[in-house]
Amino acid sequence: MTDIQKQFVTKVKVLKLGGVKAFRGWKELYRAYNNVSATEVDFKNFVMDIKSYTGDYDAQMFVENLIMKKETRSSFYFDFQLDEINSPAAVFLADVISIKNYLLFGEVLSADATYGTNKYNMVFVSFTGVDHHKRCITFGAALLADEGLECYTWLFNTFLEALGATPQLSGQDN
Known part of the structure; x- marks a missing residue:
């Protein structure tokens, strides 16, 4: 595969397209299979190579991406905790729209957790x-490694900090 084809596959992978669809897309760009200069198997193998490379680093890339967003967008809030093997144990994020929505409509909120999906x-x-049109709006989102009191205490304190509130929960409160 050429470097341009590898870049193409990397870009379409972001769109959740696999090697076969990338190959067919490349074929459409060049109007015929004989103009592709690589096989469908080459495209599939390169997608597998990308998956195997990112498999061990996807959590790190996720956190680095959020750190970059926080640095480039002052209104983006992001915080995280690492576990003993330096993997994200807890991640919270809220963008400017979420924070604005909370300030306008945060009198009542729901914290809903989905497990192991x-x-x-x-x-x-x-x-x-x-909101005042009875539409659901998001104030923030999080990923947690476990459902323990310590994790939820960190989450709710981080939520309050992100949205400008000051009370701190200790985990000992009833």
């Missing part, structure tokens, strides 16, 4: 509310 078996927690 992703490949990392992390708990996804969404903070939502309702």
